Amino acid sequence: MFFCSLGGGGTIFLLDIQAFFCILFYVILNLFYSLKLKHIPILDIFIIASGFVIRLFVGAFATGVFLSEWIIIMTFLLALFLALAKRRDDVILYESGEGKMREVLDGYNRQFLDIAMSVSASIVMIAYILWSISSEVKARLHSDYLYLSAVFVLAGIFRYMQITFVENKSGSPSKIVLKDGFLQIVIVSWLFVLAILMYL
Numbered sequence: 001m002f003f004c005s006l007g008g009g010g011t012i013f014l015l016d017i018q019a020f021f022c023i024l025f026y027v028i029l030n031l032f033y034s035l036k037l038k039h040i041p042i043l044d045i046f047i048i049a050s051g052f053v054i055r056l057f058v059g060a061f062a063t064g065v066f067l068s069e070w071i072i073i074m075t076f077l078l079a080l081f082l083a084l085a086k087r088r089d090d091v092i093l094y095e096s097g098e099g100k101m102r103e104v105l106d107g108y109n110r111q112f113l114d115i116a117m118s119v120s121a122s123i124v125m126i127a128y129i130l131w132s133i134s135s136e137v138k139a140r141l142h143s144d145y146l147y148l149s150a151v152f153v154l155a156g157i158f159r160y161m162q163i164t165f166v167e168n169k170s171g172s173p174s175k176i177v178l179k180d181g182f183l184q185i186v187i188v189s190w191l192f193v194l195a196i197l198m199y200l
Contacts, residue, residue: 019061026054041107045087049079070131077127081120085160085170088113092168114165121157128153143197152190159183 029047038044053076060067091108094100131137132146159182164170177183 016061045083048083052079089171156186
């Protein structure tokens with residue numbers, strides 16, 4: 001642990017050394033991303049997804065919360081899925097004549113992104129099911145029925161893919177979640193069922 005100063009106000013807080021190095025790595029990675037790496041297809045979305053994982057580590061180290069490999073894997077995969085959806089939206093806007101938003105779009109087309117999203121969605125679903133039937137997870141969460149919650153994850157993924165492929169609206173994941181009633185119901189239902197299963 002060490003002390004760190006924030007801003008001109010001289011605010012001092014205690015930060016875990018591991019969290020500090022994660023933040024440092026995140027800043028350096030973002031610097032390289034901004035300068036060069038964002039122009040390299042595939043690598044750009046992997047870096048975006050990695051950023052979510054790094055932030056997850058920062059939170060875990062700073063609070064002392066246990067971080068399982070399943071959470072890390074699923075966070076990365078889900079972030080990758082959403083990044084692919086965002087790139088698909090960029091490609092659609094470019095094809096519609098709104099101009100190329102990013103140079104990296106030269107390395108993508110709709111067919112590739114559709115396939116990549118489908119593959120990512122499948123892996124996310126498999127990872128969630130494996131998590132739900134893991135002996136370690138079942139023992140830690142005191143439930144043998146976590147796999148039942150997978151239906152909501154599948155419904156959520158299908159809905160997001162419907163928004164992406166049918167409605168062609170995948171530009172902002174946060175706006176989609178905030179505005180789409182179906183996704184909101186699925187997320188709330190998933191949390192509710194998961195809570196019930198953990199206390200059965």
